[in-house]
Amino acid sequence: MPDPRGSVIPIVVIATLFGIAHMLTNGQYGFHRDEWQFLSDAQDLDWGFVPYPPLTAALELLGLKMFGLSLIGLRMFSVIAQSLVILASGLMARDLGGGRTAQIFAALAVGLSPVPMFEATEFQYSSFDMLWWVLIAWCVIRMLRDEEPRWWLAIGVLAGLGMQTKYSMAFFLVGVFVGVIATDARRHVASRWFWIGGVVAFLIFLPNLVWLIRHDFISYHFLQGIHARDVGQGRAHGFLRDQFLLNVNLFAAPVWLAGLYAYARDARYRMLAWMYGVPLLFMVLAQGRFYYICGVYPMLLSMGAVVCERWLRGQRAVSRKVITSVGFAGVIAIGIFAALRIVPIATSGPLRDYALKNNTDLREEIGWEELVTTVAAIRDALPVDQQAHLGIVVGNYGEYGSIALLGPRYRLPMPFTAVNTAWIRGYPTPSPTTNIVLGSSRERAEELFEGCRLAGHTANAWGVMNEESLDHPDIFVCGPARRPWSELWGHGPEFG
Structure with missing residues (x-):
């Protein structure tokens, strides 16, 4: 019998089904206000833009050449990114030793969480930022599991792409670095691959850094101004609350909390806890908005799914089936509720009215x-x-x-x-x-x-x-x- 951890077919199917569902609904309304900015910046491509690095606009230009002004076509990149996030979540659970139940739960819980769901409905730089966070976490897990320092090269590539997508990647990279220094993973500092990865990340980011220098770090001043506006308007309120309500499927909160606790005590994988704690602390102190660290939760859900699966193995068969059924049912129920508020399911009738009433982003796609x-x-x-x-x-x-x-x-x-x-x-x-x-x-x-x-x-x-x-x-x-x-x-x- 093959090891169930080796089969990726179920999570591939889940990621594909989520992608198809988003493709079928993404053409319902119109482009969001933010999408118009990416579209216009794509017309005048450069190594940087005032609000963000250049990668998202470059992808938008590619989409325009492939699909023209097509909602479904241009948003396909975001759909692919979030499908890969779902797939990587299941793979992280597998690589941490989780069986089929853990893998499927991790993939479903991520796909049915509000923020990942939203990131597939629009072309946003945060959609790709989340992907880089998740892929870096997956590479770190593989590196720690296999004691293979060459994964630092992949981490460096992803870190560079992340810095070319959204500057908040820097907070995650600080978490990775602190995680290395504060745990047994510090042995990697002596590896040449650690430093090669750092150089690769810097070289990928370098063109945007040169643009920033030439433009007097205008993006830094932009971020200062937007942050002051957000704090003044109360947009940073409820940061900790929304880690539970929006960044992750609420019913899965005990799962990711269990994963965080267990791996913070695990000598081999303790670095993962630091990768969450450091960005979280930064954002709490800086009064950041809740979704700035959304990319770290697929890792936590995968960790928690593995921990809970191991715990369930010690329970009686009836209890195991009941708890597993309740867990999946609860995540699906919360996911359906979130989808009704987030996904542009209908263009008329009560479903449309409910979504528009509860979702300001959908309202910004109209008119x-x-x-x-x-x-x-x-x-x-x-x-x-x-x-x-x-x-x-x-x-x-x-x-x-x-x-x-x-x-x-x-x-x-x-x-x-x-x-x-x-x-x-x-x-x-x-x-x-x-x-x-x-x-x-x-x-x-x-x-x-x-x-x-x-x-x-x-x-x-x-x-x-x-x-x-x-x-x-x-x-x-x-x-x-x-x-x-x-x-x-x-x-x-x-x-x-």
């Missing part, structure tokens, strides 16, 4: 096509001489990206804004004498431009209330800017 057609209609209503010298000034990256990508269908000029990387791209010359201004209050529009008048409103056919329709619904037609654009641009970028 972008209508916004662009509204701007085009306002342009078409202008006198010909005003259309000839027209600018479109936007207030956020969602407006910028949607008009930049959809505007050519309506012969709209490229929008411009001082928000994020668009600030680096500059402003049009010669300066427009007529401007359509959106994403701004009347007071702000009149402060920047002459002769503003209300010309329209942002709206959507579903009547969904989101940032566009609630916070700045008015669209203005204004005359020229009151001050030279060079002076306005001299204040530096706005962060959003």
Whole structure:
């Protein structure tokens, strides 16, 4: 009889089924505000962007060339990433000595956790960031299990890709380093493979580091500004609570806690506990948002699944079956509840209304096509001489990206804004004498431009209330800017 730990077919099937489910539902609404930013940055690829490193935009450019503006096609990369997260979770359980039950539970619990589920519904840099965290954890497990230092080379490659995806990878890498120094794994410091891995990671990250130096570490200032905003708006509240409610399937909380406790006491694998504890402590002290460390929980669930499976082996057959059945049923029930709130299952009826009521991210996918057609209609209503010298000034990256990508269908000029990387791209010359201004209050529009008048409103056919329709619904037609654009641009970028 083959060892059940050697068969990966069940977890491959689970990962594939989750991927298919997301592919079938990912075309329901529209692009999210954040996705428009990735799409617009992909049009002007560089080694860095104000909010993030370049890898996500590079993948978006590849997707655009392969699929065009296809929701399902472009989000396929996120689906693949999360399917690999599910697969790697089952593999971690297997490599820690878990049997089929542990492997299947780990894979299901990860796939049915809220944050991993969300990461497969949109094209987000956090989708790929999570993948690198999970793959690094898997490589560390293999390295510790097999006493094979050459795994540091793979860890270095993944660390470099992680730093080219999202800078929060640095916190996880600190956890890896502390885990090495604080445990018996410190023997790896004497291995050349440890240092080769570090050099490889640095070389992969180097192009973005050069870009950061050339741009005065603008991304660091962006992160400072966004963090201050998040703390001020209370977005960091409930950090510890949401580790249980959102980062992991709530019913599986006893499982990952058991795994953390058991492996913190295990001499061989104690490093894994440090890889969780250090990023967690950093984020608690820095008031980070809950999902910044979501990538570490698949490792904990895999550890816990193995621990619980071993404990169950010592129980009577009836108890073992009852506890196992309750565990799987509870995880599936919580997963279904999360899916109804997170996944865009329906485009009409009570399921759609329930999801839109409870999920602000889904609401931010609605109305972008209508916004662009509204701007085009306002342009078409202008006198010909005003259309000839027209600018479109936007207030956020969602407006910028949607008009930049959809505007050519309506012969709209490229929008411009001082928000994020668009600030680096500059402003049009010669300066427009007529401007359509959106994403701004009347007071702000009149402060920047002459002769503003209300010309329209942002709206959507579903009547969904989101940032566009609630916070700045008015669209203005204004005359020229009151001050030279060079002076306005001299204040530096706005962060959003």
